[in-house]
Amino acid sequence: MDLRLMTAEPTAAERDAVDKVLGEPDSGWVGGLRRAVDGHAAVGGRSIRERRHQLLPALHAVQSSAGWISQGALNYICRRLTVPPAEAYGVVTFYAMLSTTPRPPRVAHVCDDVSCAVAGAGGLKAALERKLGPAGLGTGEVTWIRSPCLGMCDQAPAVFLQLAGGHDWAIGSAEPDSVVSGLVGQTPAFETGDSSDLHVSSGGPLLARVGKESPSDLGDYRAAGGYSALARAFDMGPQAVIDEITLSGLTGRGGAAFPTGRKWQAVADAAGPRYVVANGDESEPGTFKDRVLMEEDPFAVIEAMAIAGWAVGAEKGYLYIRGEYPLATQRLGDAIEQARVYGLLGGNVLGRGVAFDIELRRGAGAYICGEETALFNSIEGYRGEPRSKPPYPTERGLFGQPTLVNNIETLANVLPIINGGGQAFAATGTPGSTGTKLFCLSGSVNRPGVYEVAFGATLGQLLDMAGGVRPGRRLQAILVGGAAGSFVEPDSLDVPATFEGLGAIGASLGSGAVVVFDDTVEMPSIVGRIAEFFRDESCGQCVPCRVGTVRQEEALHRLIEGPPDGQVGLLNEIAAVMRDGSICGLGQTAATAVQSAVALGLVGGAT
Amino acid sequence: MSGVVITVDGRPVETSADLTILETCREEGLDIPTLCFLENLTPANTCRICVVEIGGSRALVPACSRRVESGMQIKTESERVRHTRMMVLELLGSSVDLSLTPLVDQLMDRYGAAPDRFDGGATVEEAPTIDNQLFVRDYAKCILCYKCVQACGVDAQNTFAISVVGRGFEARIATEYQLALPDSACVFCGNCFGVCPTGALIPTTEYEMRAAGTWDEDAQTVTRTICPYCGVGCNLDLVVQDNRILKALSPLDHDVTSGHLCIKGRFGWQHVQSE
Amino acid sequence: MEDTDLIVLWGSNAREAHPIFFHHILKAIHSGARMYAIDPRRTTSTQWADMWLGLDVGSDIALANAVGREIIAAGLQNQTFIDRATVGFEAYRQSVEQWTLDRAEAVTGVPAEAIRALAHEYAKAGRAQLCWTLGITEHHNATDNVLALINLALLTGHVGRYGSGLVPIRGQNNVQGGGDMGALPNKLPGFQDVENDKARERFEAAWAATLNPVKGWHLSQMFEAMARGELRALYVIGENPAQSEADTNHTVELLRGLDFMVVQDIYLTKTAELANVVLPAAAGWVESEGTVTSSERRVQRVRKALDPPGQARDDIDILSDLARRMGHHWATPTAEQAWDELRSLSPIHAGMSYPRLEELGGLQWPCRDEDDPGELFLHGRLWHDPPGGPPAPFTPVEDSPPLDVLSEEYPIRLTTGRRLDSFNTGVQSGGYESPIRRGETIDLSPEDGAALAVAEGERVLVSSRRGAVRAPVRFDPSLRPGLAFMTLHFPDEVETNRLTNDAWDPKSGTAEFKATAIRIDRLDT
Numbered sequence A: 001m002d003l004r005l006m007t008a009e010p011t012a013a014e015r016d017a018v019d020k021v022l023g024e025p026d027s028g029w030v031g032g033l034r035r036a037v038d039g040h041a042a043v044g045g046r047s048i049r050e051r052r053h054q055l056l057p058a059l060h061a062v063q064s065s066a067g068w069i070s071q072g073a074l075n076y077i078c079r080r081l082t083v084p085p086a087e088a089y090g091v092v093t094f095y096a097m098l099s100t101t102p103r104p105p106r107v108a109h110v111c112d113d114v115s116c117a118v119a120g121a122g123g124l125k126a127a128l129e130r131k132l133g134p135a136g137l138g139t140g141e142v143t144w145i146r147s148p149c150l151g152m153c154d155q156a157p158a159v160f161l162q163l164a165g166g167h168d169w170a171i172g173s174a175e176p177d178s179v180v181s182g183l184v185g186q187t188p189a190f191e192t193g194d195s196s197d198l199h200v201s202s203g204g205p206l207l208a209r210v211g212k213e214s215p216s217d218l219g220d221y222r223a224a225g226g227y228s229a230l231a232r233a234f235d236m237g238p239q240a241v242i243d244e245i246t247l248s249g250l251t252g253r254g255g256a257a258f259p260t261g262r263k264w265q266a267v268a269d270a271a272g273p274r275y276v277v278a279n280g281d282e283s284e285p286g287t288f289k290d291r292v293l294m295e296e297d298p299f300a301v302i303e304a305m306a307i308a309g310w311a312v313g314a315e316k317g318y319l320y321i322r323g324e325y326p327l328a329t330q331r332l333g334d335a336i337e338q339a340r341v342y343g344l345l346g347g348n349v350l351g352r353g354v355a356f357d358i359e360l361r362r363g364a365g366a367y368i369c370g371e372e373t374a375l376f377n378s379i380e381g382y383r384g385e386p387r388s389k390p391p392y393p394t395e396r397g398l399f400g401q402p403t404l405v406n407n408i409e410t411l412a413n414v415l416p417i418i419n420g421g422g423q424a425f426a427a428t429g430t431p432g433s434t435g436t437k438l439f440c441l442s443g444s445v446n447r448p449g450v451y452e453v454a455f456g457a458t459l460g461q462l463l464d465m466a467g468g469v470r471p472g473r474r475l476q477a478i479l480v481g482g483a484a485g486s487f488v489e490p491d492s493l494d495v496p497a498t499f500e501g502l503g504a505i506g507a508s509l510g511s512g513a514v515v516v517f518d519d520t521v522e523m524p525s526i527v528g529r530i531a532e533f534f535r536d537e538s539c540g541q542c543v544p545c546r547v548g549t550v551r552q553e554e555a556l557h558r559l560i561e562g563p564p565d566g567q568v569g570l571l572n573e574i575a576a577v578m579r580d581g582s583i584c585g586l587g588q589t590a591a592t593a594v595q596s597a598v599a600l601g602l603v604g605g606a607t
Numbered sequence B: 001m002s003g004v005v006i007t008v009d010g011r012p013v014e015t016s017a018d019l020t021i022l023e024t025c026r027e028e029g030l031d032i033p034t035l036c037f038l039e040n041l042t043p044a045n046t047c048r049i050c051v052v053e054i055g056g057s058r059a060l061v062p063a064c065s066r067r068v069e070s071g072m073q074i075k076t077e078s079e080r081v082r083h084t085r086m087m088v089l090e091l092l093g094s095s096v097d098l099s100l101t102p103l104v105d106q107l108m109d110r111y112g113a114a115p116d117r118f119d120g121g122a123t124v125e126e127a128p129t130i131d132n133q134l135f136v137r138d139y140a141k142c143i144l145c146y147k148c149v150q151a152c153g154v155d156a157q158n159t160f161a162i163s164v165v166g167r168g169f170e171a172r173i174a175t176e177y178q179l180a181l182p183d184s185a186c187v188f189c190g191n192c193f194g195v196c197p198t199g200a201l202i203p204t205t206e207y208e209m210r211a212a213g214t215w216d217e218d219a220q221t222v223t224r225t226i227c228p229y230c231g232v233g234c235n236l237d238l239v240v241q242d243n244r245i246l247k248a249l250s251p252l253d254h255d256v257t258s259g260h261l262c263i264k265g266r267f268g269w270q271h272v273q274s275e
Numbered sequence C: 001m002e003d004t005d006l007i008v009l010w011g012s013n014a015r016e017a018h019p020i021f022f023h024h025i026l027k028a029i030h031s032g033a034r035m036y037a038i039d040p041r042r043t044t045s046t047q048w049a050d051m052w053l054g055l056d057v058g059s060d061i062a063l064a065n066a067v068g069r070e071i072i073a074a075g076l077q078n079q080t081f082i083d084r085a086t087v088g089f090e091a092y093r094q095s096v097e098q099w100t101l102d103r104a105e106a107v108t109g110v111p112a113e114a115i116r117a118l119a120h121e122y123a124k125a126g127r128a129q130l131c132w133t134l135g136i137t138e139h140h141n142a143t144d145n146v147l148a149l150i151n152l153a154l155l156t157g158h159v160g161r162y163g164s165g166l167v168p169i170r171g172q173n174n175v176q177g178g179g180d181m182g183a184l185p186n187k188l189p190g191f192q193d194v195e196n197d198k199a200r201e202r203f204e205a206a207w208a209a210t211l212n213p214v215k216g217w218h219l220s221q222m223f224e225a226m227a228r229g230e231l232r233a234l235y236v237i238g239e240n241p242a243q244s245e246a247d248t249n250h251t252v253e254l255l256r257g258l259d260f261m262v263v264q265d266i267y268l269t270k271t272a273e274l275a276n277v278v279l280p281a282a283a284g285w286v287e288s289e290g291t292v293t294s295s296e297r298r299v300q301r302v303r304k305a306l307d308p309p310g311q312a313r314d315d316i317d318i319l320s321d322l323a324r325r326m327g328h329h330w331a332t333p334t335a336e337q338a339w340d341e342l343r344s345l346s347p348i349h350a351g352m353s354y355p356r357l358e359e360l361g362g363l364q365w366p367c368r369d370e371d372d373p374g375e376l377f378l379h380g381r382l383w384h385d386p387p388g389g390p391p392a393p394f395t396p397v398e399d400s401p402p403l404d405v406l407s408e409e410y411p412i413r414l415t416t417g418r419r420l421d422s423f424n425t426g427v428q429s430g431g432y433e434s435p436i437r438r439g440e441t442i443d444l445s446p447e448d449g450a451a452l453a454v455a456e457g458e459r460v461l462v463s464s465r466r467g468a469v470r471a472p473v474r475f476d477p478s479l480r481p482g483l484a485f486m487t488l489h490f491p492d493e494v495e496t497n498r499l500t501n502d503a504w505d506p507k508s509g510t511a512e513f514k515a516t517a518i519r520i521d522r523l524d525t
Helices: A012-022 A046-066 A071-081 A085-092 A114-118 A121-132 A176-184 A218-223 A228-236 A238-248 A260-269 A289-296 A298-312 A326-341 A372-380 A408-420 A422-427 A459-465 A499-504 A523-537 A543-561 A567-581 A585-589 A592-599 B021-027 B079-093 B104-111 B147-152 B191-195 B204-212 B263-267 C019-030 C060-073 C079-085 C089-096 C101-108 C112-124 C142-156 C175-180 C197-207 C219-228 C248-256 C315-325 C335-345 C354-360 C446-452
Strands: A041-043 A106-111 A142-147 A159-163 A169-171 A274-280 A314-321 A346-349 A354-362 A403-407 A436-443 A449-454 A475-480 A486-488 A513-518 B003-008 B011-016 B051-054 B073-075 B135-137 B163-165 B172-174 B201-203 B220-226 B235-241 B244-249 C006-010 C034-038 C051-053 C128-132 C165-168 C233-237 C260-265 C277-280 C290-293 C298-302 C412-417 C442-444 C459-463 C468-475 C483-487 C501-504 C516-522
Touching (some): A046 A085, A071 A085, A085 B163, A085 B172, A114 A436, A114 A513, A114 A523, A121 A142, A159 A176, A169 A326, A218 A298, A218 A326, A228 A298, A228 A408, A238 A260, A238 A422, A260 A403, A274 A298, A274 A372, A274 A408, A289 A326, A289 A408, A289 A436, A298 A314, A298 A326, A298 A354, A298 A403, A298 A408, A314 A326, A314 A372, A372 A403, A403 A408, A436 A459, A449 A459, A459 A513, A486 A592, A523 A543, A523 A592, A543 A567, A567 B079, B003 B021, B011 B021, B051 B079, B135 B204, B147 B191, B191 B201, B201 B204, B204 B244, B220 C298, C006 C112, C019 C034, C051 C112, C060 C089, C060 C101, C060 C112, C079 C142, C089 C142, C128 C142, C142 C165, C219 C501, C290 C335, C446 C468, C446 C516
Parallel strands (some): A274 A314, A274 A403, A314 A354, A436 A513, C006 C128, C034 C051, C128 C165, C233 C260, C260 C277, C412 C483
Antiparallel strands (some): A041 C051, A159 A169, A346 A354, A436 A449, A475 A486, B135 B201, B220 B235, C290 C298, C412 C516, C442 C483, C459 C468, C459 C516
């Protein structure tokens, strides 16, 4: 491709950061030294354009080395990968973690989303403003900015530290001093990331190893029965594996609840090459279960992906993990390395002649990339905009090939299904919701955390498991399913938290987020934060979502601040166009929570 | 290319499985509005004004990109469809300047759209960018239909000088680091303004004449001829007023150009009217 | 083009010189076609290729013969096609036998492995298009260069099939039409031979006039005839030889020496300034009606959108009036009437009525009657069994390096070409302001710039054995050391053609614009 690059040159450090990810350039035409032979021949075209999927890793490398993406650095990346600079710039500006302007190299992303707001994020921000100046404006080495949900609602308020020159880090139960010392002090080594903050309750197989086995030792994992499922899957053969998944009744845990077996079958039936993608871009506000799985049981995720690869006939898997999950990223990366060393990934898995390997890809701050087709675009080096469906991923997914994409929790369920059989799995839970489910309890509860229960438990039982609201407080509302979910009131505590149970009251299980609000919480600001979240996270591609999320926030603001006349009607009309007309699930659900809040009178007074 | 039977607004329609809903409906004489669609580009289906209701589908589907399937039950003007179109017009009309968008007033009337319901809301405020002699970028008129990006990109020119940058309501069409076009990869083929549906991208001649009030479409003729430069044989549609060429377009349906030109064809006509 | 599997772009920078043709190449690439590009420079076109072969200027035949030899040595030739539809294979095989990959590498500079890859992919491709332009033809051995490429197509059967063929791309909007209309020294309209009595008789009958039965001179021969004093008067229509010909100094001298010159043009060109009579003409593409023929033999209508300025008149008007002044009572025909007369005399155009051209957006010849849809590609007959007509001949050709040899005194190879926003001598393209136009420069590799100790933007003296010009230096990494580049777009700024060699190909009459030996000297300031 004929590129016209900018004139800026990279610094030596920027070049090194890129070369570390991409390797040394192999000719003078892609950024290396001009050799005599380069004057007479060059390989180019498709083989170079096909390197584009390395764009985001290269951008990450520069961002975490230099703290921003300069023109020179972007230029060099574009030359290395044959990407037009305008397109690369479009990609950079899509992601919250990447900056195209110089900014302090150490940035605290302070979550003030629904769960952290309940836990005092407002006070934290005010304190940081006093200590560090207004958001984003630090001129020295450090600054802070607001952030949407960081997936650490069990440790609210949470802060993600983006530390150029070191490695990123997240801190829970953040206080002004811990944030500042995290910014200026020594970053803790990953090995020190312990599980002491973990609040999990295992009522089933998914969390059985969590907090008990070391997440960093493949030996421990195998001693605890790890890799028995993969061996068994190899013995069964691909079709039998798919049949077992189908028999289990497992449905997707990412929010859409699509029957997993049917998806696997569709990919297996399509002509290859095929891919397996694990969706670890957990970004739904109030959701943090996948993070716990990836941090605490990374080998299980890898084993499940290998089984999926075997079942559908894919030799390559991508694990796309949220950019704000540094510990999970580190542990998964380490686990993948160990698995390769021990022949559990690679060209000859378990010595059975089966090829399967996994590439770990890190997101860079975009809720929309959890949408499966946006995730494909992100991996491929494009803006993380959702694609029009059909074609579905099972027909044309990653790199245009049939792709199996499953949420992390969904994959985690594969192991017990293979080990214990689909029938046994289906016997757990309810007929419409089989197996166990991870619920993320946060907000005004005594013990926020991940709770694994057999499907069938009611919202009230979940609340009780988390210790209920604090003494003297009264339950005001629960947000079920995250920002894309719905508010319910205390009168719904008897509703089973199942697909069908919540569906019956017009709510949905979604990702399994259960954010609890007691009577001290100012609900209008919570609802307003959700509207703001969707406005910020809309990719901007389609009109209903791009403009609708703005108009929704404006109308909601008027409803709260006045004049409120006619705003409910307007909100309903905006909700309808977003639901009916948006390209993807983000826009289609961007009004759900706001609508439910208005209906319940949580904003704008009783209706 | 198998034949399929679908139902459109209650009527059975025989069509071909390789056609889109839009193509089928247009063959049936149904007027489905479009903004981001153009025959010579890959459907971007971003504006969502062409959506129709399909039996069994939760959300509405874009007619421009969705292919027909046997047995499809399509409603082209249902209440939900009409509401979505009205709202799309209102959302756009309240956030960007549609004054140069052809036929938009008729569409507003047809769907009863009243963008002023959102007066006071956020708008795309941006002064026109004039950084070269050939065309003006007036992004306050941009509906982000993606057509210019596609024409500059893989659908035609493959220069990729512009991209959508930023996200959400802040998303804009721009070069890398907002460089001026002459400093960017732009080759000034003008294929971007050739496909722009709202006048956000506009030749300087037209921009200046409109500002001066001398742009008079009633006094203009369009004549098709062949580009005077290389031997490829590109068709030019020359827009002429008062014996002066004002701009060069190209027919979408001609298989040499598919509507696209290079800088010489697009702008190289001034030699016949130099004084 | 869109449906081919392999594109070989040889001596063509279509990305800049034929941008919309390149759109079709890009469509093919996006549909999965692979591309090889052969060009001394790493042009924008070659950057789209899966492999670029940067041969030394003028070594095309060495490269083509090596490709042919490798195909034969690997047993990849299409023997069935060769046996049925061609003649002369054995002689060709022998002629290329010595062109091993190693020898070709030594002569062309292209790594043997790249030549081998091109040979194998071209031979194995299901469909392959071999496209070229002036990089092949602006050499002293232009015709041999073309024959070397034709040999490859015959060897592999990549000719006369849908998606497989030989594609010379024309540089002007109607250079093909000029040929169609008989603006060739040896042809009547419709490519009928002027020395063929039968053909000539038909024209003589229609025109009620006697035609000269001897073929005329081509352009280069005309200039030689001027030099000998045999050609004393010249009527130039829409051409600017004072700037477009190689070795400008010599050309202008010859034009000045004429007894009489008429120039009919839309501009007062440098040539017109030398003329005795200037006839201002309407711009054919926008101020009059008619047809042009594109590269793909597609005849299309041009239409009048503007009234011509001042005294400018339609070409048909001028010629009819001139005929009347010479005593022939020509009515002034409309463009359509003139075209219909052409159709009555040129069988390949017979089916192309104005209404059909209008309705179908043009027609590709041959189009023999009004039911004929025209031909998408030629030479399809070679795939008939037996092929209708004579077999296609292989023509052995030998490598012949550029005549302007490099020496210690002139150590740098200058080649010339086009830029995207400009056209030929800039008569038309100079009329608009282009944001990407940066005027003429002498483009050097950064290495040569450093060796010569010149700075970017510095004006230097560029000299060849024929003349010298001053031009600012630009560093261009698409050039390797020893290779320089200029255009001829800005003759008023830098008369590049003062440098170029007017040695011409005896078969086609094209001058060797592409290969000049130059030296660069710093100007003492």
